[in-house]
Amino acid sequence: MRLFATSLAALSLFLVLDRAEGQQQTAGVFAPEQISVGQREYLENCAGCHGNTLAGANDSPALAGTGFMQNWGNRSTRALYQFISTSMPVGNEGNLSAGAYADIIAFLLSANGAKPGTQVLTGNTDVRIASIANGQVPADIQKGLVPAQPVARRPAPASRHGLTVAGTVPNYVPVSDEMLLHPADGDWLMYRRNYQGWSYSPLTEINSQNVRLLQLKWSWAMNEGGASEVTPIVHDGVMFLSNTSNTVQALNAKTGELIWENRIGPDATVAYSGTRSLALYQDKVYVATTDAKLFALDAKTGKAVWHVEIAPPPKSETGGVMVIHGKVLVGMMGCDNYSTVNCHISAYDAETGKQDWVFYTTARAGTPGGDTWNGLPDTQRAGTDTWIAGTYDPELNTTYWGVAQAKPWMRASRKTFGASVLYSNATLALDPDTGKLKWYFQHIQGESLDLDEVFERVLIDHGAEKSLMTIGKDGVLWKLDRANGKFLGAKETLFQNVFSKIDSKTGQVTYRPDIVNQKTNEWIGSCPGPEGGHDWQATSYNQPNDLLIIPLSQSCVLMRGQDVDMKLGGGGTSASQLFFFMPGTHRNMGKLVAYNTKDMTEAWSFQQRAPFLTAVLSTGGGVAFVGDFDRVFKAVDVRTGKVLWQTRLGNTVQGYPVSFSVDGKQYIAVTTGLGGGSPEQKPTTLLPEVHRAATGQQLYVFALPDGN
């Protein structure tokens, strides 16, 4: 104990001396020992979202440097305590001790150049932050904090890694190219089931007449911690399931019996780190991990066959992978901060893992489109993540990917102003064999409000018309000619106030003037906000009825961009947000809408209080399935939207529902989950009457009663 106390004191002294250098503020309002304790609490509860450099990521703002000081400099330590102690950590709001919150604030003040003093900071300490901190981040924090010991998590997942349950899939049948092109009716072999991205199962046993009889057949508790937004993959009666903490399991899809498990790791941190989909090809299952590695596992046994690094830390990947012509294609995310590595899509030999090609989604200086970043150096071209896997047209031999927005979110923060910043918010058409760009279509030039156009590209044919449809956070449904990228049409699916005009011939959008002329530290209104509109909860194309069924969310934000440190590690998303209900919606955040894809007319829609947190699955039985934030999983009639059946699950229904069959019987699988970005944050704030358990990441499998 004495040794621990001595060590703690020495560490505190080191931190004090290290951070006192170059500071001119008045003596601080926290004790030296609060810094190291607060740092430990920060690593445990905050770093998962705000990062080990405090630079922020995704929806989590920077907690050190220029952005933090702009946001909090003129407010008080008491206001910061009030904010953090009521709203943090996400998913466990207000549940740390008062001392822990105070110590975290002491650490944050220290990380922004404040000196410690003799008094202990508490929730009642009331000092203007700019009077004690200057935003100068100590060198050790700029390099990135390293936990001295494994960080405890809520709730703690198993820490053992590797093949944790050994077993063998009996009579495994390798997945061929032909199977990927023409999947068996009972299989769900890839993210959106087919290369065209339909999320449509041709199975018909469950239909609009008997869906009311659905009953739970089996369930499976999944890893807690992190964000679960998963697609179960099913082949020949075996389910391959990706859990958080980069855990892959093989289960008997009929009985729920575990066959093998590989806990690849690293373990999930608070809030993020979901993996949306695995891929199957031949005798391997592929998973891209949250620390940006690509693993090939033996599909029969779960043993790792090879792995490669997609990009160095702190890059990550959550969007899932796809296999085309024996190549594993994977995107990248985690490109929020300024870095020497720009975001890219890359391809690897499925057998060996050897990298085949790389396509940079950030147009770099000296390359086509490289002059669209207002002259910024490549190291300050952040964002353009690809966090949703692509689709593929075998006839045109073209793969289609959506690209996310540039970072920081707001053009005034990232200093690109009116520049278009390619290939942000664009559809890319790539040759899957070479990675060469065939064409691109940028939906929003110089996007400035965290309104990604990154989501699924759905490939639909009407006679000779080969189209690609996609919808982004702005709620605009786009139709392109997928042979050449020509604009075919656009439809506003809900209220939006971001664009004053969408050119009906070219699709060129015109921003509202105050968005164009934005400055940092000014609030800008945006409907929809970063929840979408449409988000990662994917659409379903029900081919028999030619309907695209789209889950939408209806909320708005005020967004305020901050200035950022224009140096390596700087940047980030760098904007604050306030949320409000979308006008005219009577506080209904959820909207489900179906569009006739040929003429882009609305077929039906309905609204409800809770937003939808799953993708839509539709089937040959004329039923569409979708789940919501308030734990309800429901089936609706594809042709009318009428609710046919619903049940309430253990927590938010979150993920990608799928349908499969075993021994001729049709099943519906769906997950509940927690964690994630805006689609979780906005309803958590706007719907205070929705109470959710702190745990409950689970798989549920439904079917009709036996003998029905």
Place this chain on the structure above:
Amino acid sequence: MPRVRDRSVLAAAACVIFAFSFSPAAAQEYQGDLDPAPHDFSNRDDVVGAGMVSATLSGTTLTIRGNFAGLSSPATAAHLKVGLAMGVPGTTIGELNATHATKGEISGSVKLNSAQIAALRKGALYIQLDSVKGTDGNSWAWLENGESPGV
């Protein structure tokens, strides 16, 4: 004579048109839900409450009536505001009356200029209700007239 009669008919028609243009029949009705103003998780319990607002534009005068309930602190003021578009906050163009309680009524009339009338028609006018805890706005109600809102 016929020409005189024609002129009389025309004059009468002009009078009817003139009269109708300022008659109560030309009044336009608007309404909106009173929803929580923009907030984050840390102050979501401070900006609660709900209500309804209706407004009638007669000539250039906008008359507003509404009610609210369920605030976590007493209302302190109500304003008519105009933004660039529906959902985009802006500046105050008129003061309204509000019951200084957690439940009550909003009322008042504001004379609008032509630009403000145009903004009303495109959905860019809103009522902001302030409260003791929601000093920068406890609630917003964007005025709509049933047509699709948009910029």
